[in-house]
Amino acid sequence: MEVKEAIEKAKENDQIAFNFLLDTFWNNVYGFQLKRTKNENDAEDITIQTFSRAFDKIETFNDKYEFNTWLITISKNIHIDLERKRKSSITHTSNTDKDGEYYSIIDESPSPEDKLIKEQNLAKLLRDIKKLKPHYQEVINLRYFQELSYKEISNQLDEPINNVKVKLLRAKKLLAEIITKT
Numbered sequence: 001m002e003v004k005e006a007i008e009k010a011k012e013n014d015q016i017a018f019n020f021l022l023d024t025f026w027n028n029v030y031g032f033q034l035k036r037t038k039n040e041n042d043a044e045d046i047t048i049q050t051f052s053r054a055f056d057k058i059e060t061f062n063d064k065y066e067f068n069t070w071l072i073t074i075s076k077n078i079h080i081d082l083e084r085k086r087k088s089s090i091t092h093t094s095n096t097d098k099d100g101e102y103y104s105i106i107d108e109s110p111s112p113e114d115k116l117i118k119e120q121n122l123a124k125l126l127r128d129i130k131k132l133k134p135h136y137q138e139v140i141n142l143r144y145f146q147e148l149s150y151k152e153i154s155n156q157l158d159e160p161i162n163n164v165k166v167k168l169l170r171a172k173k174l175l176a177e178i179i180t181k182t
Contacts, residue, residue, distance in 0.1 A: 003067055010058050021067070022051055022169055028068055029075050036079055044133075046082065048170065050075040052162035128178045136171035143168055 001009075001020050009017035029050050033043035053074050054061075061070055129137055142153045150168075154161040 004063065007058070007061060007063065007067060010055070011061075018055060019169060019173075021054075022166065023173065025068055025071055026051075026170070029071050032072055033075055033079060036076075042082075046075060046078050048163055048166045049078050051166045052160060053078065055166070056162055125179075128175060131178050132171060132174055135167065136174060139164065139168045140171050140175065 001017070003021070003024065006017040006020045006024075010021060026047065030043055030047045033046045033050075034040065037043050037046065050071060054071055061067065129140055132140065138157070139153060142148045142156065148156065150161050150164055153168075154164045157164065159167075
C-alpha cells in the first residue's frame, strides 16, 4: 500500500490504512519529539496524541503537502500546547471536538497482531506483556483480559478514546514484535 492510497482509505475509516499510516510514520514523529523533549515518555505521549489528532482530522489533510510534514506540524503544535499548559500550570484537558465527538476508527476484524496475541500460550504471553512499557501493559490488560470497550478504557484511564485506540494499536504492534522474536 502506498501512502496516498492509505490516506484515501483512512478517510473512509479503513482500519488497515490507519495501521499502515501509524506503522509508516511512528518512528518519524517519535524521533522528532524525542529530539525536542529529550524524554522518552513525553515523546511517546505526544506521538500518541499526534496520531490521535491526525486520525480525528484526516479528512482535512491536503494532499498538496507531504503527510509526514502534516504529522510533524501537528506534533509540534501539541508539544507547544503542552509546554504552555505546564508553564501556566493549567490542568491537562482532553483533545475532543467542541461537540465532544471522536473520529471513529473501526476495529471490526482481528488484525494479524490480534491473531498472534490470541495464539500464544498464556504464561508466555504474560511474560512478553511484562516486557512492554507500563502504559502499554495497562491497555493490553484492560482490553484483552478485562475485556473492556474502548469507551470503558477511556473512562478508566481518563484519556480521550482516540488516544486509547492509538495506544492499543501501538501496544499490539510492539507485543507482536516481541512475540515473533522469541
